Amino acid sequence: MLRTLTLACTALSLTPIAHAEDATEAEITARIEYLSQSMHCPDTDNLPIAECDTSWGELTRTTIDALVRAGNSDADIIGYYQTRYGSEVVPEALAESIAE
Numbered sequence: 001m002l003r004t005l006t007l008a009c010t011a012l013s014l015t016p017i018a019h020a021e022d023a024t025e026a027e028i029t030a031r032i033e034y035l036s037q038s039m040h041c042p043d044t045d046n047l048p049i050a051e052c053d054t055s056w057g058e059l060t061r062t063t064i065d066a067l068v069r070a071g072n073s074d075a076d077i078i079g080y081y082q083t084r085y086g087s088e089v090v091p092e093a094l095a096e097s098i099a100e
Contacts, residue, residue, distance in 0.1 A: 028068055035064050035074060039081055042088045049089075074098070 023031075033050065041052030041060070049060050067077050075098040082090040082098075 031068050031074060032061075032065050035068070035077055036061055038091070038094050039078070039089050040091065042085060 036050035037048045040046045041057045043054040078098050082095045
């Protein structure tokens, strides 16, 4: 439970760089889907977060949704999960794509 609360509080403290109101709902949904499909759930056998039915997966999907809607960039969100969980959640190729 504490890990879950820490994850939510820390992730929501990322600084937005743009407002989601500048994007259409379809663009926001596409970004959320992209991020949820691109990263893995550490509680399962490398299932995408979008398919993870654990409490961590549910909280992470909710957090990604909130971060995207708050205006955080994909790179910021991926970077957060990379720093926090490493390659267990963020595949190496995805981490490298934001480093470029």
